Amino acid sequence: MFSIPQTSGVYILVFHLAKATSISFDRKGTRHTFPPGWYLYVGSACGVGGLSRRLERHRSRIADGKNMHWNVDYFREHALLCEIWYSETDDSRFEHYWAQTVADLKGATVPAPKFGASDCKADCPSHFFHLPGCPSTAVFRSQLSSRGHSTAVSVEFIAEPRGKRSAPGLQCQYLLGRRFLEHRNLAIRDGNLEPDEWTSLAEHRRARLLAESVAKEMKVSFPKLKEAIKFATAVETLIENCGESAWSVIFDHNRPQARKAIMRLSRTSDVRQCHRVKGVIEGLFRSIAPHSDDTVFDTVKYGEVTSRLARARGSLEELRKKLKKTRQGGLLQEAQKLSRLCRLSAQRLDMCLRNRIAPASAVPCYLGKETIMRIVKTKTVKGKVIGLARAALRLIVKNVWDFGEMMRRGLVPTEQQLYDTLRDIKQIQETVEID
Incomplete structure (x- = not known):
């Protein structure tokens, strides 16, 4: 019409x-x-x-x-x-x-x-x-x-x-999903409902009825259109944050990106998205998929802080159990070194949260990105046991690295989240006291 x-x-x-x-x-x-x-x-x-x-x-x-x-x-x-x-x-x-x-x-x-x-x-x-x-x-x-x-x-x-000729597979999927997104934009413009009320594709919702209409128009099944909508939304998120370069990277016929990588990156912070896209353009990375070595800002909501701390606590508890069964001096020494850094990272995060200290003083040199990444990449001691300590350290110190930018963006905790965070920090400190 x-x-x-x-x-x-x-x-x-x-x-x-x-x-x-x-x-x-x-x-x-x-x-x-x-x-x-x-x-x-x-x-x-x-x-x-x-x-x-x-x-x-x-x-x-x-x-x-x-x-x-x-x-x-x-x-x-x-x-x-x-x-x-x-x-x-x-x-x-x-x-x-x-x-x-x-x-x-x-x-x-x-x-x-x-x-x-x-x-x-x-x-x-x-x-x-x-x-x-x-x-x-x-x-x-x-x-x-x-x-x-x-x-x-x-x-x-x-x-x-x-x-x-038909567009390549991923681009064809994007164009299909884009058709729904543009129809939805018009519906939001001409209707009296808030944009948030057009996000759910659950049965009988406005967006679902519109999607079914678009699927019929395009002669595709609703499940196929639904997947295309998810993909198109991910692509447009990357383009919004990274500009035209994201389009060039995503749909590069010579070096195509995987759908899974595109979806994963779209759920990360805008800083990380630009980091990965720019890295592919400059030949530093093959894929735009997020990697554990990425040290850039990567927090999109405060809930990620409590999630990281909970996972770190679980890794440290398992590490403590395994260390009780080992007599390897080198492993114990490396585990104690990493555990000490975990404790210092947790203390620093506690200080940040309680005092809202300035970003410039939030990360001391011994917890800096280059220092920590050099330590966790050290291969003198290998194995699953020491891997638990390295994983825990990454998870805890990541919150310290991101804290300043989180405060700048207004990603502050609710009362309950603050309580949970301080509780997890205390439990982590108690867990790593194994010297």
Whole structure:
């Protein structure tokens, strides 16, 4: 259903051209051969009828009685209009802002100079761009955000591309899930329910009914769409936090990423997401999957602190039992060294929580990231027993490393969480007193 508002706004027409086509695109007969691929035309609608009237015109062809006027009218006769992106605004400068943003997308080129920009006061080279791959609204929104512009971009789906190979598996799954996400955005915009009420896919919920409608429209089963929605949400989270580079890494045909790795990374902090994506781009990592050696900030909610401490306490309790049965001097010595660091880490966390000390003084050098990682990677003593101590130390000191950034982001504990944390710290200190 075509539900574009009658207000003023800016828009992008997303076309697909199946094969190279020679097109005469003005009344003078100016001809140009356009290569196959995707095309984005940026325009604005500030007259009577606003976006609705202008975009309804762009949907039509000569056969519908349309009079040819703009360059894009001629191109429309040969290309398939697949999507319309739009935003309501009275600011005519947004057409220029959007054109600049599209021009900066990876792979964007100008197929014909001044196409759609003959009256541009900013002297843009074009408002019409070619992309070799399918454009992403998530990437476009991310680019707008980085420029300080509104990312309230709505999407109307018009037609499915024809005459081309299907997208690779993961990208195809993303595009399927994205269709639901964009329909949901429109429902949230036009409805009176809060966005949180559109998250659950449980039976009889609004989001579930919408998903079932989309599944029927796309001729797929609901379980298949549900998995695609989870994946698309993960991809858009990574793009929102890491920008266009996340898209390039996730859908790199030469070095494809695993779905499981993408899902796992999307559930970590934005800092860790950028760390892994940047690492893959720079050749430091093969996969974007989170790794135990990542020492960057990685706490998205305070509950993770109590979870880490509980796991650390369990490891230390098991370690203590096993040490009672061993007489290996080297193992005992290494275990005592690691246990002492666990105790110091727990004491430091206790101090942070009680005093809310400044981040600069939260981590002393002997608990610094480089020092601790060098210790836990030492291979002079090996085995499952010492592995328990190393795992516990990582879990405890991670909370100390993240504490300053947690406070900056407002990730503070509730009364119950603070009580549980201090209790676990005390139990850890009691457990590691084995010197």
